[in-house]
Amino acid sequence: MIMATCLVLFLSVFVWLGARAGASHIGLGSRLLARDQNEAWVSDNGTFAFGLTPAANAGDQFQVAIWFADLPGDRTIVWSANRNSLVNKNAFLELDTTGNLVLIDGERTVWMSNTSGAGITSASMEETGNFILHTNNNHSAWQSFEHPSDTLLPNQPLTVSLELTSPKSTSQGGYYSLKMLQQPTSLSLALTYNLPETYDASPEAYANFSYWPGPDISNVTGDVVAVLDDAGSFGIVYGESSNGAVYVYKNDGDYNGLESATNQSSTRLAVLRRLILETNGNLRLYRWDNNVNGSREWVPEWAAVSNPCDIAGICGNGVCNLDRSKTNASCTCLPGTSKAGGDNFCAGNSSSIGGCDSQNENKTSEFRISSVQQTSYYFSDFSVIANYSDIPTVSKCGDACLSDCECVASVYGLDGEKPYCWILRSLDFGGYEDTGIHLVREG
Incomplete structure (x- = not known):
């Protein structure tokens, strides 16, 4: 990639929780309606909710999402299934009798988990923010953590096969992504700008540009995973036993280290955090603060890019x-x-x-x-x-x-x-x- 610095000649051209619909056990046949905003599937301690929620700045349109259930103000969404294909108030979400989680809008199937016939017997909204479809032996057959959108939660692994993506631009369809890039002899965590899908006939090398490189990882065995830990540090964990770590950002109060983040906890964290790839292309870490000049709000802790240009x-x-x-x-x-x-x-x-x-x-x-x-x-x-x-x-x-x-x-x-x-x-x-x-x- 090249950044040119010289002469260019250019061709113009309140908080909700009215009803908990099966918080700890969601059985086959369970259904949520977009028009009923008092219903959602909520985690045991009420930290997260899964359901249909109005999409921001989209009129009477809805999306399947996970959000922080017990925070005041507008819902803070951490995962969405259909943010680029919204539905109307007559849509519904159902865990059907075949074990498929499906979003229906009129005669149209908008989204599904593709788990029909996989032996699904129930679902649960976990305190980690992960929504899981379980088989009869309690095996996880599908989970939202393996299909991230734009947000990484504490202890949520971002493997080499996954990526965070920002919503597409409303005007021209471009979007940003955070993912591991395969180099000749290493892996590199990078932020990338991707051109609109109208460029799909062009080579991939032309259709994206990486503008922020994270650390390079080379000569390692075992998994390589980007992760945000409980204490608010973000980095890469690697090795057969996940015993190697490289920090992108280290919180001063982090005493256990990134390696502990690979062991997911089912209890509510003392401090709520989220790492989000914003629509402007920056990767930013937020912490929920209950006392900011008398207000309760999200406070930024770190950003990958300091200069927006x-x-x-x-x-x-x-x-x-x-x-x-x-x-x-x-x-x-x-x-x-x-x-x-x-x-x-x-x-x-x-x-x-x-x-x-x-x-x-x-x-x-x-x-x-x-x-x-x-x-x-x-x-x-x-x-x-x-x-x-x-x-x-x-x-x-x-x-x-x-x-x-x-x-x-x-x-x-x-x-x-x-x-x-x-x-x-x-x-x-x-x-x-x-x-x-x-x-x-x-x-």
Whole structure:
């Protein structure tokens, strides 16, 4: 992956708990209705609830979710089955007689656990925040911890086959993920921006960009698991006996260490915490505090990224700008692009095929050059069409882009005294303020 810091030529383009429906034992045939918000399946001590709850900012739409059941204010959701496919008030959730947990909206099956015929006899909402489907020998055949959404709870393992994902952008469909990336000789925990599904015909290397690397783990045997422990430390546990640990964040009050997090407890924790991959691409740890200037609320303890402009895609294909405090960001759109929807993303034709028509013929005469000051861009290796070392000037680097059918931008700079010119097919991971001078190719 490359972060360019030089000249760019761009082609425009109250708290609820009214009724506990089978808190400790949920039998086959049990059902919850979206229209009845006094019903949910609740853990024994009332910490978590599982059911249908209204989706935020979505009108009369609902999602299957797990939330903190006994906290005041709006429900804090820690897991969702259908956040990208909401249902109406006539929908219902049922653990049917075949052992399948299924969400029905009218004639449509929206979501299911796919456990029909697996010997399921009951379900339970655990004090850990894990919802489990049990067989007759009390074996776990399905659990929400193995299908995470955007939140990691204490002692919830994030294995190499799992990932946290943020909700998709309402305007352009991009989203963020936290997962282990396989390197040639190691595993690396990383935050990644993923382009919308409209890019599914493109190679994976082009469709995502990792902007925050966690620790690398190499030359180990046994499982490698990212985990948040009871004391609020977050890191990676590895080895045959989970006896190795690398911290991403260590809480000062953590005396037992990350290794203890692999032993899940069924009792309520003294302090409630959650690690969430937010819609803005940051990974943030929160602690519930019962006395914040007389209020009870979630308090942030740690964030993976301190500078929001270090997050790829935070402005779509626009440029992220920091205020004087260096903590708040705004987005500036480049010529040929504009803000789309309500999430501040810039969108436009930078993702299209340069100046090509359907016969792959060039239309360079339709474009002109304008300047953009102090801007750099994130782009993947795959975005580089060509890398020239024999183009001596900015204008000639721009000409090289204009003459290439696929080019949407070019980057010119000096490596010491040696010039280079990159010809790019995309700037869709966005940009940020920097000291470079940039030219924008506008049509």
